[in-house]
Amino acid sequence: MPKDSGIGAATLRREDVRFLTGKGQYSDDINLFGQVAAVFARSTVANGKINSIDTTTAAAMPGVLAIFTGEDFAEVGGNPAGWLINSRDGTPMHEPKRPVLAHGKVRHVGDAYAAVIAETAEQAQNAVEAIEADIEELPAVVNMKDALSGSNFVHDEIGTNQCFDWGWIEDNRAATDAAIKGAHHVTTLELVNNRLVPNAMEPRCSMAQYNSATDEYVLHTTSQNPHLTRLLISAFVLGIPENKLTVIAPDVGGGFGSKIYHYGEEALVLAAAKKLGRPVKWTANRTEAFLTDAHGRDHVTKIELALDAEGNFLAFRTETMANVGAYLSNFSTATPTFLHGTLMAGNYTVPNVYVNVKAVFTNTAPVDAYRGAGRPEATYSLERVIDKAARELGMDPIALRRKNFVKPDQYPFASAAGLEYDSGNYDALMDKMEEVADLAGFAARRKESEAKGLLRGFGVNAYIEACGIAPSNLVGVLGSRVGLYDAATVRVNATGNLSVMVGAHSHGQGHETAFPQVVAEMLGIDASVIDIVHGDTSKIPFGMGTYGSRSLAVCGSAVVRATEKIINKAKKIAAHMLEASDADIELKEGVFSVAGTDRSVSFGEVALKAYIPHDFPLEDIEPGLEETAFYDPANFTYPSGAYCCEVELDPETGKVRVDRFAAVDDFGNVINPMIVTGQVHGGLGQGIGQALLENTTYDENGQLLSASYMDYTMPRADDLPFYAVDHSQGNPCTHNPLGVKGCGEAGAIGSPPTIVNAVIDAMQSGGKNVTHIDMPVTPHRVWSAMQNV
Amino acid sequence: MTNVTMTINGKAVSGEVEGNTLLSSFLRDDQRLTGTHIGCDTSQCGACLVHVNGRAVKSCTMFAAEADGAEVATIEGQANADGSLNVIQQAFQDHHGLQCGFCTPGMVMTTAALLKDNPKPTEAEVRAYLEGNICRCTGYHNIVKAIMAASGQDVSAIAAE
Numbered sequence: 023m024p025k026d027s028g029i030g031a032a033t034l035r036r037e038d039v040r041f042l043t044g045k046g047q048y049s050d051d052i053n054l055f056g057q058v059a060a061v062f063a064r065s066t067v068a069n070g071k072i073n074s075i076d077t078t079t080a081a082a083m084p085g086v087l088a089i090f091t092g093e094d095f096a097e098v099g100g101n102p103a104g105w106l107i108n109s110r111d112g113t114p115m116h117e118p119k120r121p122v123l124a125h126g127k128v129r130h131v132g133d134a135y136a137a138v139i140a141e142t143a144e145q146a147q148n149a150v151e152a153i154e155a156d157i158e159e160l161p162a163v164v165n166m167k168d169a170l171s172g173s174n175f176v177h178d179e180i181g182t183n184q185c186f187d188w189g190w191i192e193d194n195r196a197a198t199d200a201a202i203k204g205a206h207h208v209t210t211l212e213l214v215n216n217r218l219v220p221n222a223m224e225p226r227c228s229m230a231q232y233n234s235a236t237d238e239y240v241l242h243t244t245s246q247n248p249h250l251t252r253l254l255i256s257a258f259v260l261g262i263p264e265n266k267l268t269v270i271a272p273d274v275g276g277g278f279g280s281k282i283y284h285y286g287e288e289a290l291v292l293a294a295a296k297k298l299g300r301p302v303k304w305t306a307n308r309t310e311a312f313l314t315d316a317h318g319r320d321h322v323t324k325i326e327l328a329l330d331a332e333g334n335f336l337a338f339r340t341e342t343m344a345n346v347g348a349y350l351s352n353f354s355t356a357t358p359t360f361l362h363g364t365l366m367a368g369n370y371t372v373p374n375v376y377v378n379v380k381a382v383f384t385n386t387a388p389v390d391a392y393r394g395a396g397r398p399e400a401t402y403s404l405e406r407v408i409d410k411a412a413r414e415l416g417m418d419p420i421a422l423r424r425k426n427f428v429k430p431d432q433y434p435f436a437s438a439a440g441l442e443y444d445s446g447n448y449d450a451l452m453d454k455m456e457e458v459a460d461l462a463g464f465a466a467r468r469k470e471s472e473a474k475g476l477l478r479g480f481g482v483n484a485y486i487e488a489c490g491i492a493p494s495n496l497v498g499v500l501g502s503r504v505g506l507y508d509a510a511t512v513r514v515n516a517t518g519n520l521s522v523m524v525g526a527h528s529h530g531q532g533h534e535t536a537f538p539q540v541v542a543e544m545l546g547i548d549a550s551v552i553d554i555v556h557g558d559t560s561k562i563p564f565g566m567g568t569y570g571s572r573s574l575a576v577c578g579s580a581v582v583r584a585t586e587k588i589i590n591k592a593k594k595i596a597a598h599m600l601e602a603s604d605a606d607i608e609l610k611e612g613v614f615s616v617a618g619t620d621r622s623v624s625f626g627e628v629a630l631k632a633y634i635p636h637d638f639p640l641e642d643i644e645p646g647l648e649e650t651a652f653y654d655p656a657n658f659t660y661p662s663g664a665y666c667c668e669v670e671l672d673p674e675t676g677k678v679r680v681d682r683f684a685a686v687d688d689f690g691n692v693i694n695p696m697i698v699t700g701q702v703h704g705g706l707g708q709g710i711g712q713a714l715l716e717n718t719t720y721d722e723n724g725q726l727l728s729a730s731y732m733d734y735t736m737p738r739a740d741d742l743p744f745y746a747v748d749h750s751q752g753n754p755c756t757h758n759p760l761g762v763k764g765c766g767e768a769g770a771i772g773s774p775p776t777i778v779n780a781v782i783d784a785m786q787s788g789g790k791n792v793t794h795i796d797m798p799v800t801p802h803r804v805w806s807a808m809q810n811v
Numbered sequence: 812m813t814n815v816t817m818t819i820n821g822k823a824v825s826g827e828v829e830g831n832t833l834l835s836s837f838l839r840d841d842q843r844l845t846g847t848h849i850g851c852d853t854s855q856c857g858a859c860l861v862h863v864n865g866r867a868v869k870s871c872t873m874f875a876a877e878a879d880g881a882e883v884a885t886i887e888g889q890a891n892a893d894g895s896l897n898v899i900q901q902a903f904q905d906h907h908g909l910q911c912g913f914c915t916p917g918m919v920m921t922t923a924a925l926l927k928d929n930p931k932p933t934e935a936e937v938r939a940y941l942e943g944n945i946c947r948c949t950g951y952h953n954i955v956k957a958i959m960a961a962s963g964q965d966v967s968a969i970a971a972e
Contacts, residue, residue: 275850529911700953
């Protein structure tokens, strides 16, 4: 029987009530007395020299209060890269300054070079249009190959467009080369992991207040990690002391990575609020979101898979160009390296892996982590080349994968790409997938499709990812400039209800429901008396935020640790109340009792006593009942899964329709299966969107051609099927107290290769020997590929 | 500036608007009804969808002055009189048809319009009707399921949780 409360229950989300009744409070819903508006002047060219910016006319326009240009921020710090990557030769990556406003040069369409503050947004917009900027257009660097071979540099002072040339693992290179050279068979594939725009439905918004009497700032902003934003602004950009800056991320309308990062607009509104003494708000429109939110993916990869005569994998070797855009965003150097290269052994016992990644500056928007962040790119390369190898060798694609899977008795398993997988059972996932997907019925369904003149393809995929992005010691070795742990405070109030302050941030993930389930289970009390507080640096001890499917695995573990401390102290209080020894106190269903007796006190009585300590032995017990824990795990977590789908392809038009999709994931233990299933659905929607619909296109001059919902194909309801999702095959994570692995990104990681493999299978079934097609698999691409063979 | 008068969620309101003030801005900025959201500039996303005289309208496509004298319904007026969730809202909660909540007001208002015209829509009809509402979080599975459930159909055969 499914549970109806606590861990494992499909508890309905309490946050839904405010969202369903229009009472959410997103950043742009908040208005402050005396508030004024900021609007940015943005470059219309991809590469240009700023000769002059004349703001005289604009400054005299109605309502205009101030105008800022890059000159005003020339002395403050740049927005830094969070990870230092060294090239194969040991030299550090190139880190050009990313200023608050462009200074000297603009480097991508949308790069902000000025900002107007006016009484209203309309007045500010009018004044922006009156700024006379003499920006000399220069040839743009758009294509990565051109960027690496040419002499036109995005950052002249660096003298190259190569940010770094990274090898992983450099010591494995010779052995990998030798394994490929001596192999029975080598399958090679060149592929593009298409560039995507995250497109959280809520555009970014930042609003700053300044109090001159106390020299304190408050920034409301659309962030997945308010403490990280505060740290970046304080330590690197504006130098505002952390104790003088409160960052609040209220309700946030989706992130998918794009709201991890600190953006220049946040610094601008803070500086403007101080200068004017009035609250300053900026809200992006959708075009600005397309032009300036960090994009995702954009890899070009050549991958080779070496096999022996029996189909055993001998080596994977890849060469990748990864676009980082015009400036380094906060995680942009980690995404194509340590979140990508370290996963390049996949679910397999392959002994040799070598990954080479060249990160490339171009005159395009910065590229950073987008749902999956590096792991989708790794999975796509691996699972496409494996599928191609199976076809070349005449092997069943499932059998070939199974033959090379890490087996359940091999954990902990040291992968050839340098990670230690803690747990898993990939064959069990595949077994379940075959059952859930009714693989046995495929042949009949294919016949039915063919009777309609359609081609039916089957695609399969296995993935592993590293998430719960954390262990400070590990990410430190890998180049992270921050620690990655998380924090929680559990406050038991005198009247027996709880406030739990968490460093994770919920922007759709349902933390306000799921985290109380954990605490309620541990304390044996009703979850309805437990509230989560998140998204406000003044209320929460600290936190590294929500990304990399880390909230529950890392912050949830901090919640467990803090709750354990609460239980320990509460037992002491109960022991005092019951005149017993601490060691004899048991907690069960919210009641503390002396073991083997009927003497007991309730959780509520203990809470009250903690705050009314008339007779406390103060030398042994402090008053109050509030505990904080920081949790820094021992390893990443390793969710894995087996996905498959069936597509129907119309050979007359090239149109592909996803008919069935089955996703079987090992997320370890599951706190709220309803929420977990929803996370998988969302990831699948985005992954199928990447595979079939979405593409970010710049022309040769660096103009973004797909800068609105008229041009960028967002998945709509009628593009997607119902999904069959199963997470019954969980193997608990061995190193965190909840045994959880993280579920936020899996769908987006596992689905793109599944779809493309199915499209190839459909074309093959129609007698067309197409062995690869790049995403998005549009009707035009499919139809063209089928004509050309 | 022009004076406009309209009924919003059953309550008569009036305000001064510019000729180019959009209904969406009037609702959010003048009336402080911030449940109506702005997600795009091209009338594609549907987060701002409201009802004007009983018809579904993207409030970013209409000037406030055009709504003079109209009956406007927004998400803030959808709950039952006692404050509890209405059938559509309850179905969205029951079937986890929302995550970040930003597209949700538009989804609920679209559903109300759909079910008024088509009380028992098929899955294909629901998906087609949602053409003008973009959700980035849910992959639509649970939205479609919630809408079908709100129409009184048995959705227990639709996969999972």
